[in-house]
Amino acid sequence: MENFTLPGFDLAQFVRATLDEDLGVGLPGGGRDVTADSVIPAEARFTGVMDCRDAIVVAGLPIAVAFFRSLDPAMAIEVLVEEGASVPAGSDLMRLSGNARAMLTAERAALNTVQHLSGIATMTRAYVDAMQGHATLLDTRKTIPGLRHLEKYATRMGGAQNHRMGLWDAAMIKDNHVAVAGSVGEAVRRAIAAGVTSVICEVDRLDQIEPALAAGASHLLLDNMDVATLRQAVEQVAGRVPTEASGGINLNTIGAKAATGVTYVSVGRLTQSAPAADVGLDFTPL
Structure with a gap:
């Protein structure tokens, strides 16, 4: 999971560009998570669980890991299922523990990616x-x-x-x-x-x-x-x-x-x- 690579795909660049877009890097007043920075203390820590509410075929967890690690390299992350696995509704996919601001800032990008790629994998399996x-x-x-x-x-x-x-x-x-x-x-x-x-x-x-x-x-x-x-x-x-x-x-x-x-x-x-x-x-x- 930690060494995820795809030929022709720059994971680090994708993560940077996606987070920069969400944070408004380069725009007036941009470059930060206004909500997390103003509401969550810098030293606060969270634990989190990513799960699925429907039966799915899993895809994209390594990219989600990369989003969280980019903002908190020390974040403890446990991936609980393999890529391509069919899992029932209610399955836990990933557990995390680390800086609360980092988790909140990376959350949407990580979820969007897993939701989109798992949606594709799930539909594909239905066709197969x-x-x-x-x-x-x-x-x-x-x-x-x-x-x-x-x-x-x-x-x-x-x-x-x-x-x-x-x-x-x-x-x-x-x-x-x-x-x-x-x-x-x-x-x-x-x-x-x-x-x-x-x-x-x-x-x-x-x-x-x-x-x-x-x-x-x-x-x-x-x-x-x-x-x-x-x-x-x-x-x-x-x-x-x-x-x-x-x-x-x-x-x-x-x-x-x-x-x-x-x-x-x-x-x-x-x-x-x-x-x-x-x-x-x-x-x-x-």
Whole structure:
């Protein structure tokens, strides 16, 4: 927990920027917690318990630890559950003991993070369960700006795999790229000619499959196809490349679409629409 890292994510910078925003650093009169500073004695100490009020899949506790430690390096923190664990309502997640002002100032940032990431992980697990062992769930790039690494981490805690992390690690040819290139095949050929080794090509019709494969696509995204069409597409591809069902998929439809034989199912709402988990933090003066 104390050595939490994510490739491409600067935890210390995230903590600083988030707390600076809340404290109004750089703004007239900013740079302090007016309420805690005026009401709580500097030497006061609190003990606290973070718990969940609903059953959740846990994600984000190491980031919460970093918020508290940044304001009180000596704070005693005991993390009680593992990341990715499914816990029932009423579970204690973390115990803390330390400077009261530091706890109060870091509280909102810590809770916001755990609520948001646990909400994503919880929704993700629900989608994984609805797939009943068929296919692999993927997330998308539909993330809040600045939070992609954390949100994609949360989907992993819920049991999904990450789709491409950004615009840099794979080409994804969509309808607008095809419109400029002139055809699916030509768009894929241009990506291959540019030296791109991972080329995901979106197709929304069965007659686009062979041109995409012939040009060198390494992954087909089967966009907005109904269950019957997905089955036909999977049969036509015949295992030559991975296939991915995408577009408008929800908890009511994912089971049937996952069972068509596709390799993956991608769902944007995992990061776009997950409700915050109900997580709270109660303090007691020492």
